[in-house]
Amino acid sequence: MKKRLIIAAVLSSMMVLTACSGKSDDGTITITNVSYDPTREFYEKYNKIFESYYEEKYGTKVDVIQSHGGSGSQARSVVEGCNADVVTLALEHDVDLIQRTGLIDEGWIDEFQKDSSPYTSTxxxxxxxxxxxxxxxxxxxxxxxxxxxxxxxxxxxxxxxxxxxxxxxxxxxxxxxxxxxxxxxxxxxxxxxxxxxxxxxxxxxxxxxxxxxxxxxxxxxxxxxxxxxxxxxxxxxxxxxxAQPSVAIVDDNAKSNKTEEVSKEYLDHLYSDDAQRLIGESGYRPANETVLNEFSDKFDLNxxxxxxxxxxxxxxxxxxxxxxxxxxxxxxxx
The missing domain is CATH 3.40.190.10 (Periplasmic binding protein-like II)
Structure with a gap:
């Protein structure tokens, strides 16, 4: 089992490294989310919600590719050329590592609500x-x-x-x-x-x-x-x-891929009520305190x-x- 998981992780990383973000011939926009280990099930569900929301709002199809691994390793993969449009990593320091290379603009932590942390954990x-x-x-x-x-x-x-x-x-x-x-x-x-x-x-x-x-x-x-x-x-x-995981647009890649608008929408939508409830259902603590209180029986808030x-x-x-x-x-x- 462990060997299969390792092989799957390697293949996933190779796929992301070679994936082509941007708009395809049929008009579908592809973006890549490079994330950390335990978020894979959450983003599998969230991506479907976001893709439906975006097509209904803008009439354009979106395909989200996701990659998962140790957060520090994922940050280094972006620095080394992984074509991520957005990162959703385990901690602020990993996003800062990418920012220091110029791939992410300074001030990224203020771009989204709650210090660009749509969910927390412990x-x-x-x-x-x-x-x-x-x-x-x-x-x-x-x-x-x-x-x-x-x-x-x-x-x-x-x-x-x-x-x-x-x-x-x-x-x-x-x-x-x-x-x-x-x-x-x-x-x-x-x-x-x-x-x-x-x-x-x-x-x-x-x-x-x-x-x-x-x-x-x-x-x-x-x-x-x-x-x-x-x-x-x-x-x-x-x-x-x-624990405050952080999200950010990889500005340099998103500009090159012409995915800046959809990348921002992708991270903004994490703060919507539907996404916040999915966050709670997935075992993360929603940033929205009203929604968090709906899950007071699930989390020890003391x-x-x-x-x-x-x-x-x-x-x-x-x-x-x-x-x-x-x-x-x-x-x-x-």
Whole structure:
């Protein structure tokens, strides 16, 4: 199964790299959305809604091509030539990476509502039914004999959120940096498999049966409950982080492809009520608070959520925790 998924991912990436965005001879407009791992099912549904909406409003057919992988890897693929019209990535820093090359205009974060974040999520635990290792909070993940599954922060934006969610707990419970580092080191010493992306980690835990606990996007954990009824449980930790995926038009590509208008419409429509409800149904937290409250029975809105601003923003967070030689390398290599 894992081998088939890897082959499918490679073929998908090759398809996107060679895909031709723009208008075809029959008038159909094709755009490419380069996204991150756990959004694939949501965008499969959203693309159909958007294509119907756009044709009804403008009388023009749209075909949306989508690509998924670790968010950091996806951002680098756009920098290296993937012909994305829009990106819908796991974190602001990955969009900024593309912006610094000139492919995305400065000020992209203000182009759409809520800092160009039409949905949010948080980080939770997925355990097997009955919770055999009695995992209830982050401190249970550092116990002897607990095998943790989480992806690699070097390639996965979701993994960066996982790391910061755990660190937020450590900062609340340990006063000094040495103790916080010790906690994080113990946690990552218990990581038995570190995949390149969040979906790969879910496959490792669910389909390959490895590990005692998966540190996961909330939406990914909820989707697993739906797909495997009676086999897993979601554990909400006491402390987590407000994960804010970001969306942006890849302005340089969209101009070349003559898809600027449809690309903007594609991202704008994510804030419509219909799309916001689909977001909630897909396990993400809608940006629209009225719609979010419609799903109050689905999400634990009482988890103490830190934000990336508590870490000085993504540039500072990368410098301190994820760049070569920063804290993650320090605790994971020693």
């Amino acid at each position: 980080i939770v635990f997925l355990v097997r039914k009955g919770n055999p290792k009695d995992i209830n909070d982050w401190d249970d993940l550092i116990k002897d004999g607990v095998d943790v599954i989480t992806p690699d922060p070097k390639s996965s934006g979701g993994a960066c959120w996982n790391f910061l969610a755990a660190l937020s707990y450590a900062k609340e419970n340990y006063d000094d940096e040495k103790s916080q580092k010790s906690f994080m080191k113990k946690l990552y010493e218990n990581v038995s498999v570190m995949d390149s992306g969040a979906r790969g980690s879910t496959t490792t835990f669910v389909e390959n049966g490895q590990g005692d606990v998966l540190i996961a996007w909330e939406n990914e954990a909820l989707a697993t409950l739906d797909s495997y009824p009676g086999k897993y449980e979601v554990i909400d930790p006491s402390v987590s982080i407000l 988890i103490r959520l830190w934000s990336i601003n508590d870490y000085g923003g993504w540039d500072e967070a990368y410098k301190t925790y994820f760049d070569d030689g920063a804290m993650f390398d320090e605790i994971y290599s020693n």
